[in-house]
Amino acid sequence: MSNVYFDNAATTQIREEVLDRIMQVMRDVSGNPSSTHAVGRSAKSIVENARKTVAKILNVSAGEIFFTSGGTEADNLVINSAARDLGIQRIITSRIEHHAVLHAAEEAARTNNIKLEYVNLKNCGTPDEKHLEEMLRSSEEKTLVSLMHVNNEVGNMIDIEAVATMCKSYGALVHSDMVQSIGHYNIDLQKIPVDYIAAAAHKFHGPKGVGFAFVRKNSGLRPLIYGGSQERGLRAGTEGVHNIAGLETAMEYAYKNLEEESAYVKGIKDYFAERLQEEIPEAKLNGNCSNSEKSTYTLLNVCLPIASEKALLLLFQLDMKGISCSKGSACQSGSDKGSHVLQEILSGEDLGKPSVRFSFSKYNTKADVDYVIEILKEFLEGVPA
Structure with a gap:
């Protein structure tokens, strides 16, 4: 794994x-x-x-x-x-x-x-x-x-x-x-x-x-x-x-190392967004995540096209596959409440879907991205991963 x-x-x-x-x-x-x-x-x-x-x-x-x-x-x-x-x-x-x-x-x-x-x-x-x-x-x-x-x-x-x-x-x-x-x-x-x-x-x-x-x-x-x-x-x-x-x-x-490392991390974020668009085109980027001038290069917050009854299994499935990420702020992850940020900016329809924050560092690779996209696709398609 x-x-x-x-x-x-x-x-x-x-x-x-x-x-x-x-x-x-x-x-x-x-x-x-x-x-x-x-x-x-x-x-x-x-x-x-x-x-x-x-x-x-x-x-x-x-x-x-x-x-x-x-x-x-x-x-x-x-x-x-x-x-x-x-x-x-x-x-x-x-x-x-x-x-x-x-x-x-x-x-x-x-x-x-x-x-x-x-x-x-x-x-x-x-x-x-x-x-x-x-x-x-x-x-x-x-x-x-x-x-x-x-x-x-x-x-x-x-x-x-x-x-x-x-x-x-x-x-x-x-x-x-x-x-x-x-x-x-x-x-x-x-x-x-x-x-x-x-x-x-x-x-x-x-x-x-x-x-x-x-x-x-x-x-x-x-x-x-x-x-x-x-x-x-x-x-x-x-x-x-x-x-x-x-x-x-x-x-x-x-x-x-700021110039070198920020360029590298931005490359990981951009690659994640590209692969996501290719493999899961119905996914949406929340906030200004798609705008590099108005959003940090260190994270993406993604609204996934998953029915609410299946959404509860998503983070469990990702965790079982060795993928660490957040459904919102880590400070909120122990709470039954949804993200107060997403509640302010998403439509009612999108609030019913799972949104996941993926955030990146110098220690991540494009291979990490490929693996996560593969697991997300399998989950969305209902294929046992």
């Missing part, structure tokens, strides 16, 4: 170089970064060098990078702290954000008695910039706008520089969940006027359990987690030195 991993939007395989770095730090660096003796200072230097590396790649100052346990914590830190500390009166987001943003925004609005509003979506599922501008123009209330750069389920991309520039022209603060884009796109935060972003190492071949928030200087945020003075007082708790070192190495390799 083949073993094909097409769920890279959920998490990626760790690079060997990253694993080597993590093991070296765990073996050789035992100190607490907050300790002032030589062993502690050795650990502290690893954390601070990693901070400088991340900051250099994103073209910001090291003091604007705060290490967290991942993207979810970074989103919560920004949204809840901004709502509590900065006099925010309104949060604007979209209904297709990751739940780390949606639920954090709901809680921030509830506990701080502020408005929560949602920008309209275009037919493809991209936030409507004209409606967003109307919302910003309609009120002088202090506003936080939170819109993700790359949607984790359907891959839609927004022009984050243009959107952030517009929001800033109306005095709004801007947060963007960039968990699906950091490590996959060049991000220059001197050109993109966001105030905050969130990122996670395991989305770009780094370790799980570590990420970072970018918080533009002089933000006025206070911590959500209280304790020691780690992360310059914004995020208490002893830093996971080995994971932070792994994040640094993963980012270094991601950007050193």
Whole structure:
């Protein structure tokens, strides 16, 4: 049986170089970064060098990078702290954000008695910039706008520089969940006027359990987690030195090889779309998946022409054949609810059919694609695979 991993939007395989770095730090660096003796200072230097590396790649100052346990914590830190500390009166987001943003925004609005509003979506599922501008123009209330750069389920991309520039022209603060884009796109935060972003190492071949928030200087945020003075007082708790070192190495390799690896992964995605059109022409690509200018090169979300009574067997069949993929976000896969993203953008007819997210990395091959297409065809045709 083949073993094909097409769920890279959920998490990626760790690079060997990253694993080597993590093991070296765990073996050789035992100190607490907050300790002032030589062993502690050795650990502290690893954390601070990693901070400088991340900051250099994103073209910001090291003091604007705060290490967290991942993207979810970074989103919560920004949204809840901004709502509590900065006099925010309104949060604007979209209904297709990751739940780390949606639920954090709901809680921030509830506990701080502020408005929560949602920008309209275009037919493809991209936030409507004209409606967003109307919302910003309609009120002088202090506003936080939170819109993700790359949607984790359907891959839609927004022009984050243009959107952030517009929001800033109306005095709004801007947060963007960039968990699906950091490590996959060049991000220059001197050109993109966001105030905050969130990122996670395991989305770009780094370790799980570590990420970072970018918080533009002089933000006025206070911590959500209280304790020691780690992360310059914004995020208490002893830093996971080995994971932070792994994040640094993963980012270094991601950007050193970005042009070559992104072209390769895009080739895998394009080949998958071509084979799908050839062998299963009734299949549809959800969102902007067919538009390389408006969708990430790392994933396809496919609506398959399968009757609802048979659809429940699809992922089971794929799993039995050694194929790993998602019916939506991996964060949703344990829920009985369907994808909140697809519910917003698909017709009632297409919602009755199974949609599957296939997401790709440098470790995938065209042979993987051929195998998956073969299994899908056999399933659709009712032939025992």
